[in-house]
Amino acid sequence: MPTVLITGASRGLGLEFARQYADDGWSVIASCRQPKKAKSLNAVAGDVTVMALDVDDLAKVKALARKLKGRGIDVLINNAGIYGPKGLTRDNVDYDAWGRVFRTNAMSPLAVSAAFAANVAQGRQKKIVTLSSIMGSIDSNTDGKKYIYRSSKAAVNAVMKSLSLDLAAKGIKVVMLHPGWVRTDMGGPKGAIDAAQSVTGMRAVIAGLKKSDSGRFLNYEGTEIPW
Numbered sequence: 001m002p003t004v005l006i007t008g009a010s011r012g013l014g015l016e017f018a019r020q021y022a023d024d025g026w027s028v029i030a031s032c033r034q035p036k037k038a039k040s041l042n043a044v045a046g047d048v049t050v051m052a053l054d055v056d057d058l059a060k061v062k063a064l065a066r067k068l069k070g071r072g073i074d075v076l077i078n079n080a081g082i083y084g085p086k087g088l089t090r091d092n093v094d095y096d097a098w099g100r101v102f103r104t105n106a107m108s109p110l111a112v113s114a115a116f117a118a119n120v121a122q123g124r125q126k127k128i129v130t131l132s133s134i135m136g137s138i139d140s141n142t143d144g145k146k147y148i149y150r151s152s153k154a155a156v157n158a159v160m161k162s163l164s165l166d167l168a169a170k171g172i173k174v175v176m177l178h179p180g181w182v183r184t185d186m187g188g189p190k191g192a193i194d195a196a197q198s199v200t201g202m203r204a205v206i207a208g209l210k211k212s213d214s215g216r217f218l219n220y221e222g223t224e225i226p227w
């Protein structure tokens with residue numbers, strides 16, 4: 001069966017990815033910051049290996065890649081993400097927090113992708129998926145604000161577009177997905193859909209990815225999102 005590596009699998013969409021792929025019989029490498037505290041993840045049935053990984057810790061990212069050296073990964077999912085402080089305006093931006101959000105949302109997905117690119121090249125499906133957001137779509141921004149989160153997701157789109165071109169020769173497909181507005185800790189209780197619906201949709205999109213899809217920014221139902 002194929003293998004998937006997921007970051008930020010302790011809760012929310014990452015946890016749901018782990019559940020659904022495990023339920024389908026995949027080998028799931030579910031990484032999270034604090035495995036001992038990840039009760040829901042540890043309870044997922046199936047071929048699930050829970051690994052410790054803070055995606056912002058470059059040394060740990062490289063150490064995990066060394067540990068998994070030689071193991072093919074069909075699908076790598078850069079899911080870990082943070083929103084940062086809410087409700088900031090142009091007059092009270094928290095610039096330190098902005099740096100932290102940028103690190104997790106825009107820089108760490110590249111660090112993780114680079115560290116595991118050799119594993120993905122060894123996998124049969126050769127797919128790298130990054131959870132972006134429609135909030136990163138400059139074209140879709142009609143209501144302003146949210147400087148920190150929006151810019152971090154616009155940045156990760158730019159990063160992943162470059163990566164899609166750089167890894168094309170290895171046959172690796174790289175896509176950015178908007179999961180919808182989902183009822184998780186980040187999306188809040190008013191979200192439009194639940195994690196199961198979002199992940200079911202994203203898994204269908206991932207399953208159907210073709211070479212020509214590499215570098216695209218898609219929503220969980222497979223439609224294109226403008227940059």
Ligand SMILES: NC(=O)c1ccc[n+]([C@@H]2O[C@H](COP(=O)([O-])OP(=O)(O)OC[C@H]3O[C@@H](n4cnc5c(N)ncnc54)[C@H](OP(=O)(O)O)[C@@H]3O)[C@@H](O)[C@H]2O)c1
Nearest residue numbers: 008010011012013054055080081133181182184185186187
């Ligand atoms: N929910 C939505 O409506 C929505 C919409 C658009 C995009 N997204 C994106 O979808 C992804 C998942 O979101 P979600 O709604 O599931 O969020 P969530 O419920 O807040 O969960 C975030 C996950 O990321 C993990 N994480 C954060 N920083 C990490 C780090 N440095 N290293 C490793 N793991 C880290 C968290 O781990 P801990 O438990 O250790 O904190 C948690 O497992 C994010 O990239 C988010 O930006 C979500």
